[in-house]
Amino acid sequence: IDEGLAMDHTHKFSNSIYVSGRSGRVFTASITGTGLGGEINWSRMTYTKSLSECQLLFQEYKEARLNAGVPLLKRFETDNVKSDRRFIEHHFPELKEGVVPNDKGPDGCMKATISEEQYVFINTCAAANIWAGSIINSDLLVNSPKEVLVGLDAEWNKGDTGIRLRQLSFPDHLVAVFDLQQMEVYDEPRRPFPNMLKRLLHLKCIVACGSQVGGDCGRLEQIQVNIDRRLDLKQAAIRHDSEQPHGTGLQGLSRRYLQLHVDKFGQHEDWSVRPLESGGDLIKYAALDALLSRKLGEELVRLLLQRPGGMIETPAGLRVGQKVNLFLAGKVAASGTVEFI
Numbered sequence: 001i002d003e004g005l006a007m008d009h010t011h012k013f014s015n016s017i018y019v020s021g022r023s024g025r026v027f028t029a030s031i032t033g034t035g036l037g038g039e040i041n042w043s044r045m046t047y048t049k050s051l052s053e054c055q056l057l058f059q060e061y062k063e064a065r066l067n068a069g070v071p072l073l074k075r076f077e078t079d080n081v082k083s084d085r086r087f088i089e090h091h092f093p094e095l096k097e098g099v100v101p102n103d104k105g106p107d108g109c110m111k112a113t114i115s116e117e118q119y120v121f122i123n124t125c126a127a128a129n130i131w132a133g134s135i136i137n138s139d140l141l142v143n144s145p146k147e148v149l150v151g152l153d154a155e156w157n158k159g160d161t162g163i164r165l166r167q168l169s170f171p172d173h174l175v176a177v178f179d180l181q182q183m184e185v186y187d188e189p190r191r192p193f194p195n196m197l198k199r200l201l202h203l204k205c206i207v208a209c210g211s212q213v214g215g216d217c218g219r220l221e222q223i224q225v226n227i228d229r230r231l232d233l234k235q236a237a238i239r240h241d242s243e244q245p246h247g248t249g250l251q252g253l254s255r256r257y258l259q260l261h262v263d264k265f266g267q268h269e270d271w272s273v274r275p276l277e278s279g280g281d282l283i284k285y286a287a288l289d290a291l292l293s294r295k296l297g298e299e300l301v302r303l304l305l306q307r308p309g310g311m312i313e314t315p316a317g318l319r320v321g322q323k324v325n326l327f328l329a330g331k332v333a334a335s336g337t338v339e340f341i
Helices: 051-068 081-091 125-136 195-201 213-221 233-240 250-258 281-305
Strands: 004-010 029-034 040-046 075-077 119-122 148-155 165-169 175-179 206-210 229-232 323-328 331-337
Touching (some): 051 081, 075 081, 119 125, 119 281, 165 281, 175 281, 206 213, 206 281, 213 229, 229 233, 233 281, 250 281
Parallel strands (some): 119 175
Antiparallel strands (some): 029 040, 148 165
16 A cells, blocks of 8 residues: 555456346446555445445445555556545545645536535425525516526436436526435336426526527426426537537537536446535535536627527427427428427
8 A cells, every 4th residue: 555546447357247047237337546656455246337335345445545645645547537536525524634625627628617505406396496486576576577597407327217416507596406316216116296396387588598408307206297488408509500519518608608617527437326515525516517508598698689680589389209200381381290399
């Protein structure tokens, strides 16, 4: 054990382990940690590649280092730094000592950030209803505005049919991050979706802004929550300028329209792991996505309203997957299916 740690996951061993009478693999991978000299410090089989499975392992490893009186950890090597860095820094905060933060991303833009004072984490239906009631009765909505742009985002794992987290960003209010997994609104038997939050999202003035917002809204429709008015950031950006040099995802659009660099490390995380820390990096990541979605929606609407033709709003009843017809002179000239909105 020395002042360095190199860590890696591999499938090589797990592919060779089977249990008689059982189909499929027993383990997904193995994880190994070595010192700077290549000596193996520890090695363990894992059921997933999520580092959350290794919490106890790292606690014991840290205790072993302290008991052995070895130097503090000063160097960490991995081939998956975006996903591993925050987990390692949590267990070995000494890695950040003497490090001067870089406020700019590799593209030269300032890094997008959000503080704990800018969002609230909600994991019960009662708290969700209280929050939604405060929004409904706020000055923002009490005067029945024609439209309110709301940043909307969600987090889930590949293969999920429901949503793990739902994030909402209203103007002049804290971003709200809802733990729908904890509320069990998608589990069978399903618990009712918070009624006051549902009432809020059903207001006709709400315009949901997000990247691929149709898919996010579609997952809400599975539990009878319908947001009729939506602003897809990708389509709005293309309408503003068909050439998008940085791409049409949240990261590319934030770079162009907000001059901010967005770290998308959360795309590699396991969103099913609980408990989630209110001030943890994953909650901040989720809250920031919703905040940026609203900021981008506001900026794109401002730019589009300056152009001839302005904004065009799709019919409220239009849905992805819906069959549509094009009529010419009273006759069906073409038929198709709505792929996106």
